[in-house]
Amino acid sequence: MNAEILAVGSELLLGQISNTNARFISSQLSELGINVYYHTVVGDNAQRLEDAISIAETRADLIIFSGGLGPTKDDLTKETIARHLDVSLEFDDIALANIEQFFAKRGRPMTDNNRKQALILAGSEVLVNHHGMAPGMILTKDGRTYILLPGPPKELEPMFQFEAKPKLGAMLNAGGVITSHVMRFYGIGEAELEVRVQNILDSQTNPTVAPLASDGEVTLRVTAKAETEQEAQQLIASKVAEIQALVGDYQYGIDDDSLASKTVEMLLDNKLTISAAESLTAGLFQSELAEIPGVGDALVGGVVTYTEEAKIKQLGISKELLTTHGIVSSECAAAMASAVREKFDTDIGIGLTGAAGPTAHDHQPVGTVWIGLAIGDEKPITYLLHLSGMRNTNRLRAAKFTCHYLMQLLEERGFKKR
Numbered sequence: 389m390n391a392e393i394l395a396v397g398s399e400l401l402l403g404q405i406s407n408t409n410a411r412f413i414s415s416q417l418s419e420l421g422i423n424v425y426y427h428t429v430v431g432d433n434a435q436r437l438e439d440a441i442s443i444a445e446t447r448a449d450l451i452i453f454s455g456g457l458g459p460t461k462d463d464l465t466k467e468t469i470a471r472h473l474d475v476s477l478e479f480d481d482i483a484l485a486n487i488e489q490f491f492a493k494r495g496r497p498m499t500d501n502n503r504k505q506a507l508i509l510a511g512s513e514v515l516v517n518h519h520g521m522a523p524g525m526i527l528t529k530d531g532r533t534y535i536l537l538p539g540p541p542k543e544l545e546p547m548f549q550f551e552a553k554p555k556l557g558a559m560l561n562a563g564g565v566i567t568s569h570v571m572r573f574y575g576i577g578e579a580e581l582e583v584r585v586q587n588i589l590d591s592q593t594n595p596t597v598a599p600l601a602s603d604g605e606v607t608l609r610v611t612a613k614a615e616t617e618q619e620a621q622q623l624i625a626s627k628v629a630e631i632q633a634l635v636g637d638y639q640y641g642i643d644d645d646s647l648a649s650k651t652v653e654m655l656l657d658n659k660l661t662i663s664a665a666e667s668l669t670a671g672l673f674q675s676e677l678a679e680i681p682g683v684g685d686a687l688v689g690g691v692v693t694y695t696e697e698a699k700i701k702q703l704g705i706s707k708e709l710l711t712t713h714g715i716v717s718s719e720c721a722a723a724m725a726s727a728v729r730e731k732f733d734t735d736i737g738i739g740l741t742g743a744a745g746p747t748a749h750d751h752q753p754v755g756t757v758w759i760g761l762a763i764g765d766e767k768p769i770t771y772l773l774h775l776s777g778m779r780n781t782n783r784l785r786a787a788k789f790t791c792h793y794l795m796q797l798l799e800e801r802g803f804k805k806r
């Protein structure tokens with residue numbers, strides 16, 4: 389099967405956003421053995437979109453569209469494809485009910501144009517949108533398959549991975565299954581991980597193993613093809629065990645896990661409370677934790693102490709300590725962790741300080757980060773990072789490393805981990 393990915397949206401052509409959807413879909417299709425020979429981007433113009441569809445049909449038997457399924461007048465994807473294929477549009481009752489429920493929950497009136505999002509191509513199979521309103525769809529006509537997906541990545545990625553991809557796999561394997569399992573690693577670079585599992589990558593057949601790096605994390609996607617789900621899972625389990633024997637110490641989670649979710653999980657399982665004092669991350673660490681449901685039973689509070697004065701007034705850190713050791717120092721991070729733990733009366737205190745960039749801070753080079761962890765009445769432990777990214781990348785990686793080191797430390801102290 390040969391595919392073409394057709395992204396719709398003038399914002400892509402204007403450079404206002406990047407076409408990350410095409411990269412994601414391509415990586416997913418490669419795991420299915422589907423060739424992607426063309427990426428096409430077209431603006432919000434019905435005639436140009438129809439022209440692009442006609443061209444794609446000459447060179448692909450699978451065309452995947454992203455974007456243009458929303459409620460506004462410039463969302464033309466469904467209407468244009470319907471006209472091109474000479475099929476009608478009809479309302480999907482379940483999608484419409486979901487949209488009405490979305491507005492009802494928020495106490496907001498639903499305008500008529502929002503009903504448009506529940507329209508689907510007649511005869512298509514609906515792809516449920518669990519993270520937004522507009523459903524996706526799959527339609528096969530005259531030997532060619534068309535897949536329509538919403539534009540926002542937070543909606544497109546789970547829809548493709550959990551709705552569209554299994555259906556494509558079933559089409560390709562005539563009743564067989566394709567199953568994937570994502571292994572998530574932190575604290576090891578992409579290059580080092582690849583070297584350690586090189587023999588596995590070189591000899592892979594079924595299952596296949598595909599590495600991917602993102603924001604300091606590395607993943608290995610293990611994908612198996614088999615006649616049944618059970619057989620596929622057995623193949624995956626064997627390969628996962630082989631990988632874990634080589635790099636298992638760096639694995640923190642699987643599939644949809646994140647460092648934040650696993651940290652919160654460990655805190656909740658052990659009934660631990662946490663607070664944080666943040667300088668360079670300015671609340672980002674707490675924000676990462678706050679994305680996880682149920683975190684309120686663990687995260688008590690925290691402070692952003694960006695300046696020296698704030699560290700002194702809000703945390704009671706002595707002027708002498710900051711003058712002697714500096715703001716970007718092990719001593720400062722440790723003092724911040726201890727002070728915030730006492731201030732909020734929590735089991736764990738976090739202190740984050742450093743030079744995010746783009747210029748040096750407190751005579752320390754860009755990327756210098758100190759993380760302080762205070763557990764109970766123990767002497768705080770500090771960790772030094774030398775990061776090399778841009779400002780906000782350094783801030784995000786500092787927050788992630790804090791989760792990484794905290795889980796390691798808790799495990800060393802005998803706290804349970806799933």
